[in-house]
Amino acid sequence: MWMEVVVACSVSLAEGIAAELVLEVSAASGGVQIRKNQVVFWVQPEDMAATLSEVENCLTKLAALGWDTGPERVSAGSGAPEEEWRDAWKKYFHVTRLTRQIVVVPSWEEYEAMAVDLPIHLDPGQAFGTGAHASTQLVLTSMQAMADSGYVPEMVFDLGTGSGILAIAAAKFWPQCTIVATDIDPLSISATLENAANNKVEEQIEVSTTDLSLVEGQFPLILANLQAHILRGLVHDLLPRLAAGGDLLLSGILHAQIQPLVDFFCSEGNLELVSITNSELNPDWSSAHLRESGQLQVAE
Ligand SMILES: C[S@@+](CC[C@H](N)C(=O)[O-])C[C@H]1O[C@@H](n2cnc3c(N)ncnc32)[C@H](O)[C@@H]1O
Structure with a gap:
């Protein structure tokens, strides 16, 4: 089972935030999915706490650079079975x-x-x-x-x-x-x-x-x-x-x-x-x- 990490953002910032997360957050380095006004990636449940803290740091840094985001935008979402998350982004x-x-x-x-x-x-x-x-x-x-x-x-x-x-x-x-x-x-x-x-x-x-x-x-x-x-x-x-x-x-x-x-x-x-x-x-x-x-x- 994989758990979702969800970052809420404006549609216009989604790709920029996605690119930052891939660079800055170890669990996101394998890729993220963009769902209009959300950026989502998946972690194993035992990695969730450390990952949320990494994402919060990343969003705090971007907010300091003037991006319309912040640590409050990240949340832990629901779980998904392996085959469902692997290709989910393709439908967009x-x-x-x-x-x-x-x-x-x-x-x-x-x-x-x-x-x-x-x-x-x-x-x-x-x-x-x-x-x-x-x-x-x-x-x-x-x-x-x-x-x-x-x-x-x-x-x-x-x-x-x-x-x-x-x-x-x-x-x-x-x-x-x-x-x-x-x-x-x-x-x-x-x-x-x-x-x-x-x-x-x-x-x-x-x-x-x-x-x-x-x-x-x-x-x-x-x-x-x-x-x-x-x-x-x-x-x-x-x-x-x-x-x-x-x-x-x-x-x-x-x-x-x-x-x-x-x-x-x-x-x-x-x-x-x-x-x-x-x-x-x-x-x-x-x-x-x-x-x-x-x-x-x-x-x-
Ligand atoms: C915004 S994406 C652009 C991808 C593609 N060129 C496009 O236009 O859609 C930026 C890319 O730069 C890479 N990148 C970030 N820092 C870099 C660096 N110092 N040297 C080379 N590539 C870097 C990232 O891994 C990412 O794939």
Whole structure:
């Protein structure tokens, strides 16, 4: 028997809180389920007390960062037999068009693609990235606009690849391009490998848990859909990976944090702001498109 741990939240914060729980709470590292205004995962009854305390700490930290949440939002729910919880989240994930060309197709559903479509067959497993989250869609929308303008990068770096959704989209937009994708979560690596193979783009994508500080080369396009505080902490390892004149798409950022984050990145490197975009799906989320504007000089 498994017991539910339930975090009540607004629909707009559910994916962000889910991502934080996966990172911060050991019992959630195997994955969480989003049910509109709840984030749910399961623990064995004997682990419940310690897990509730870990979740409370995580929610307290997020509340201090300005998120509309707090330790009072977590509760212990009912139990569920093994087979019921394992695949429960699948009923919330269906074929979805995310851009003019990108259509996400759960690997257990059928879809008859139109000629212009670039379908992404996806089984995120326990990794983040069904494409339902505004932060993912913001990056895909920017990539679609770049592809529509005739832009073709030789290489793309996808930092925090999750299910591999952005790396696979890059492979589909630009079939000649090589993609380096990394994530600190080994579950993301197995999900990305499987999804890349299901989309027949595994030869284009190099995926690993390589620490950002050890990633080699410079990339004309970097995709980084991570939360603002993580991006801040990675700036000195991230900017040297951006090629001269290269484009950097930052997402996973709450609207109130976007301008301070852009200012911070521009103060740390030789960058110019191309655009800030607010999500049409959910105005709480924003992304930024920055461009390296000459000789890159990263502050020590
Ligand atoms: C918000 S998810 C984005 C997933 C996917 N790229 C998307 O757009 O849907 C962020 C991912 O970044 C990963 N991550 C967090 N910190 C990281 C770090 N320091 N280096 C690499 N990946 C990291 C997490 O494990 C998670 O899979």
